[in-house]
Amino acid sequence: MITVSLCMIVKNEEAVLDRCLQSVKDIVDEINIVDTGSTDKTVEIAKKYTDRVFFYKWTGNFSEARNASLQYATKDYILYIDADDVILPEDQKKFIELKKKLDPSIDAVSMYYNAGTDEFGNITLQYRLNRLLKRSKGFKWEGDCHNYLNVTGKIINSDIAITHKKLKHSVGRNLDIYQKKLERGDTFTARDYFYYGNELRENGHYREAIESYQKNIALKTGWVEDKVYACINKADCYRNLNDTNNERASLFEAFQYAKIPRPEICSRLGFNFQRNREYNAAIFWYQLATQLKNDPNKWSFTYPAYATWYPHLQLCVCYYNIGDYEKSYYHNEQARIYRPEDERILFNKELLEKRLKTN
Known part of the structure; x- marks a missing residue:
C-alpha cells in the first residue's frame, strides 16, 4: 500500500482548519502544515494533529508558498487540499481503497473538486484537479495567483471528491x-x-x-x-x-x-430568448440542456444546475407563458426533485395545480 503526505499552506484559518484536518487525519500517513503568518489560533489547532508545523514568510505568490510546503513531504505520494476543504466520509473510504490498490507506477491521480453546493446539497460547480502526486517526480506549482500544477506522465482519473466548504x-x-x-x-x-x-x-x-x-x-x-x-x-x-x-x-x-452543445451554453441561450419573449426558441435550448450528458472525465468546469433544476424551472415558466399548463407542471416537478423546498417551485406547484383543476 502506498503512503501519503498531506501538504497544506494556511493563514488565519482557525474557523475551518479543525474541520479539515479531522476529515483527513485517518487517511493520510503524514500531515505537513506550512503557516504563512497566522495571527489567530491556526498554529495551535494544527499542532493538535501534527508536530510537523513549519513557517514560511509570505511573498504574495501562492505557487512559491505551495512549493515550499511540498519540500517537507517524506511519503510516496503528496496530497494537497486547502483549509476550507473537507473529504466527506464516502470519499474517505474511496481514498483508503485507492491507497491499497494504486499501482506505484502512477504519477498522479485526479479527483473531483466539488467547489460549491447549494442549500439543498446539490453540487453547483465541479471540475477535476490532480490531487495525489508522486513525490519522486518533483512536480511544482506555477503561476502566482490562480496557480496550477505542471503534471506529466501516467495520470488516472478517480471518482473521489474533495469538497469545498468556504465560510467567506x-x-x-x-x-x-x-x-x-x-x-x-x-x-x-x-x-x-x-x-x-x-x-x-x-x-x-x-x-x-x-x-x-x-x-x-x-x-x-x-x-x-x-x-x-x-x-x-x-x-x-x-x-x-x-x-x-x-x-x-x-x-x-x-x-x-x-x-x-453544453448545458452551460444552452441554458444561457434559453434565458436570452426567454427574456425577449421568444418562448419556443427558449424551450428548444432549455430542452436540449436537460438532455445532454456530462462526461465524468471532463477536466473543465461543470455547473450541474444548468442541466438539472434550472432549465426545468425555466421550462415551467416558458410553457406557462404559452398556455401549456400540463408541461409547465411537469417541468416544475422535475425541478422540485433537486430543490424540494424552493419557495419559487412550491409557489408554482400551488398555482399550476389550481390552473389544472379549473381547465
Whole structure:
C-alpha cells in the first residue's frame, strides 16, 4: 500500500482548519502544515494533529508558498487540499481503497473538486484537479495567483471528491494580485487573461472583464476550455450590461471552441430568448440542456444546475407563458426533485395545480 503526505499552506484559518484536518487525519500517513503568518489560533489547532508545523514568510505568490510546503513531504505520494476543504466520509473510504490498490507506477491521480453546493446539497460547480502526486517526480506549482500544477506522465482519473466548504469569499484579493502584475509590466499569458477576466467579472467590472476575455480568445495559445468559458463568461458580462445581442453572439461564439452543445451554453441561450419573449426558441435550448450528458472525465468546469433544476424551472415558466399548463407542471416537478423546498417551485406547484383543476 502506498503512503501519503498531506501538504497544506494556511493563514488565519482557525474557523475551518479543525474541520479539515479531522476529515483527513485517518487517511493520510503524514500531515505537513506550512503557516504563512497566522495571527489567530491556526498554529495551535494544527499542532493538535501534527508536530510537523513549519513557517514560511509570505511573498504574495501562492505557487512559491505551495512549493515550499511540498519540500517537507517524506511519503510516496503528496496530497494537497486547502483549509476550507473537507473529504466527506464516502470519499474517505474511496481514498483508503485507492491507497491499497494504486499501482506505484502512477504519477498522479485526479479527483473531483466539488467547489460549491447549494442549500439543498446539490453540487453547483465541479471540475477535476490532480490531487495525489508522486513525490519522486518533483512536480511544482506555477503561476502566482490562480496557480496550477505542471503534471506529466501516467495520470488516472478517480471518482473521489474533495469538497469545498468556504465560510467567506476573499473579495478583491486575487484582483489585487493581477493588478500588481500589470503595474510591474508582467507579460500575461492566455490563462492570465482568462482568470483576470474572472476576477474583474466577480467584482462587477464587466467592461474590463470583457476586454480581458477578448484578449484570451484572440491568443492562439492557451487551453481551449478556457476559451469556451471566456465566451460564456463574456456573455454573462453582456447580460449584466443589458446588452442581449452581444450576449447571444458570445454564447454562439462559445460553440466554435466547445464544438458540441453544453448545458452551460444552452441554458444561457434559453434565458436570452426567454427574456425577449421568444418562448419556443427558449424551450428548444432549455430542452436540449436537460438532455445532454456530462462526461465524468471532463477536466473543465461543470455547473450541474444548468442541466438539472434550472432549465426545468425555466421550462415551467416558458410553457406557462404559452398556455401549456400540463408541461409547465411537469417541468416544475422535475425541478422540485433537486430543490424540494424552493419557495419559487412550491409557489408554482400551488398555482399550476389550481390552473389544472379549473381547465
